[in-house]
Amino acid sequence: MTQESKKNRVTRRKFIKGLIAAVVSFEIIYVLYGLVGKKRPNLMNKNLFNAGKVSSFENDKIYPFGSGLFYLFKYSDGGFLAISIKCTHLGCMVQFDSKNQGFMCPCHSSKFNKYGEVLSPPATRALDIFPITIEKGEILVDNEHPIQRNIFKPSQLTYI
């Protein structure tokens, strides 16, 4: 056996050392991820956002919910869409421009239409939407779980 291959051979000792190092690092990463990455319940608002009665919204109109970080859009056929105000480019807050009937990001001037689809870059993806549930005629928006999408589809709307 040459000197070189002896040096590179995996001995039992090397194998066990490596194994221990791997297990320990995995454990550290696992624990760290649990500490750093998880949302802490006491700091998070767990409740769904109540946007109010279904009957109080008109068709084909957009309603801002600044504190809930979304715009509620009622489609012409009565379906609801909760559009996140977080720009998909770099996370700034978009504003609804009623003159152009679309959203605009103040940071890097991405433009979106009223369904949240990209009209002009740098954004590459349509604005995220939030799941809506309707209970006893009230609209509840789950504004902690954004859904990513590329284009608007009627299937994204929620009906009574």
Next chain:
Amino acid sequence: MINKERKPTAIERFLLHIHPNKIDAEAIKFTKTFGLGGISALLFVLLAISGILLRFTYVPTPESAYDSIIFLQEKILFGRLLRNIHHFSATIMVVTSFLHLIRTYYSQSLYFERSKNWIYGLLLMFLVLFSNFTGYLLPWDQLAYWAVTIMTNMLEYIPIMGDLLANMFRGGDMVNGVTLLNFYNLHTGVLPLFFVFFMSMHFWLVRKAKGVIVSESTEKEMVSVFPNLVVKEIMLALIVLAAIFLLSIFIDAPLLDKASITISPNPSKAPWYFMGVQELLLHIHPVFAVFVIPVAMLSLFFYLPYFKYSKVNIGVWFNSKIGKSLTIISVLFSFIFTLIVILISEYIIDFSSWVPKLPLLISTGLFPVLIFLIPTAGFLYYWYKVKNTGFVETVMSLVTIIITSYIVMMAVGVWFRGEGMNLIF
């Protein structure tokens, strides 16, 4: 006057341990290193002291962070000065450690026994930037909040693990109280600890490599470190301290309105040292700007000492006369070329509407990259093949082009981008 009879005290001897007893007279010339590494180390000490003091008043919660800084500045004697010192030391540390990095590179001090220290140096540079960035959020004003929002959202563009990584740092999908707590702990606990370890390794490896690099041709004249080098070090340290105190007395660290999560300022910018990446993002598809290009650049920098070079003149600035001229030409080339590409990309190129059928990754990603890459490759090919410049010099030219290009993009991003990130002159 230095009393040569006096014996150093125990603590002085301990501090002197960092140096050998005798040192080559050539190595302690100021222009050999410009004292940049030393200044960075001094700034670390200054930052540690001022940082520990700041911790006495700072409250890391979204409700109180901003108010605690107002309180520090207005109610506490020298509170504002203390914050200014911390701010300017941190900002200047980014500059000095970067200059130290390029000084090491251009004076050819990263090969053979120093290659490992080059890696430690790069890790320290990363620590400087990461510390600076985590500290950026702590004032919890509009500047801090949106800069960190933008930076963490850049992470999301990393393929596969981007979302995971960004959400881990933020502790959610928005910058919030969890983010502040994470950043606070990283900034005041984890990163300083890493700093101490990596700095110790860095210094020790310099000693192991027999101190500051000296080109082989020079004749050696050994002088004693105490007082020859120590006096110079103390003098430089005092000048740096005086400069930082003066700056901190006359200029205040920025503090805008308290962070508001519903109002994004126009424009919103990343911290200045990351503006090059944000500028790149305006021109190139995010996967390239945030992932492919940075990873390629980082790999190049880490691999720099390990290329198979033929003629390395260790300790000689720019390796040779040709190296020096080529470096200057590369700076000019990269400066002008980058500006031209920025202007073309801003006003003329619109690949996504010219070739709408191609995927965005190719039309807005690969094409702009090629626009930069092909002329650069041509430039390097011309020098390497036609002019027969050495391999060391050609790699140096590539590194120079990359560094200059980043600085140009950073400068454009910081000074020439106004509302809606449009170019302003």
